[in-house]
Amino acid sequence: NAGVTQTPKFRILKIGQSMTLQCTQDMNHNYMYWYRQDPGMGLKLIYYSVGAGITDKGEVPNGYNVSRSTTEDFPLRLELAAPSQTSVYFCASSYSGLPGVTQYFGPGTRLLVL
Amino acid sequence: AQSVAQPEDQVNVAEGNPLTVKCTYSVSGNPYLFWYVQYPNRGLQFLLKYITGDNLVKGSYGFEAEFNKSQTSFHLKKPSALVSDSALYFCAVRDMSGGGADGLTFGKGTHLIIQP
Numbered sequence: 001n002a003g004v005t006q007t008p009k010f011r012i013l014k015i016g017q018s019m020t021l022q023c024t025q026d027m028n029h030n031y032m033y034w035y036r037q038d039p040g041m042g043l044k045l046i047y048y049s050v051g052a053g054i055t056d057k058g059e060v061p062n063g064y065n066v067s068r069s070t071t072e073d074f075p076l077r078l079e080l081a082a083p084s085q086t087s088v089y090f091c092a093s094s095y096s097g098l099p100g101v102t103q104y105f106g107p108g109t110r111l112l113v114l
Numbered sequence: 115a116q117s118v119a120q121p122e123d124q125v126n127v128a129e130g131n132p133l134t135v136k137c138t139y140s141v142s143g144n145p146y147l148f149w150y151v152q153y154p155n156r157g158l159q160f161l162l163k164y165i166t167g168d169n170l171v172k173g174s175y176g177f178e179a180e181f182n183k184s185q186t187s188f189h190l191k192k193p194s195a196l197v198s199d200s201a202l203y204f205c206a207v208r209d210m211s212g213g214g215a216d217g218l219t220f221g222k223g224t225h226l227i228i229q230p
Binding site for chain 2 (some may be wrong): 004033035040041042043045046048056058059090092099102103104105106107108
């Protein structure tokens with residue numbers, strides 16, 4: 001199993017550009033999450049999904065959109081990139097939403113908005 | 115609302131010595147506590163978790179953590195540090211007070227530096 005994979009690894013965007021961060025998991029997990037990690041800060045939840053076709057906002061959803069058309073994929077869309085979105089983005093998945101269930105993380109996408 | 119505090123930005127330990135990385139939490143219900151490790155330019159790797167039961171939890175790479183309900187703490191420990199343990203460590207918590215499948219709440223992270 002590859003686990004959780006993310007592409008690209010690194011991207012530079014200009015202000016106002018858009019892009020999609022890809023996330024795929026091969027563990028047949030129903031639950032998927034997007035977090036961002038800013039320097040000196042812990043990870044913050046952007047969006048999550050409890051299954052195909054179902055998504056919900058996390059703590060910091062502004063400026064982002066998500067979709068979940070399949071169990072495996074959970075792309076994150078930035079429509080109008082802003083410098084405040086410079087961050088490292090992590091995708092995670094878990095087989096259940098119960099609080100004691102482990103979330104497994106991808107390697108991350110480093111995004112720089114200039 | 116739930117929160118996690120990691121009071122030390124950095125912990126320095128000599129190789130072979132015991133290490134402790136501190137974590138305290140605040141939740142309104144029963145806490146579910148996790149430790150993750152992040153190596154440079156890598157994703158987060160799961161180390162261990164506390165759900166219920168024995169207060170001493172053993173995890174990967176020789177790490178363990180002690181859950182203390184009265185002090186609301188979940189400190190990460192290892193009896194003998196290795197240089198390869200040098201990394202960024204995150205403590206995280208979830209409870210059921212939110213009612214839904216929302217995410218983990220993370221601390222800011224602690225840089226662990228093991229000196230040869």
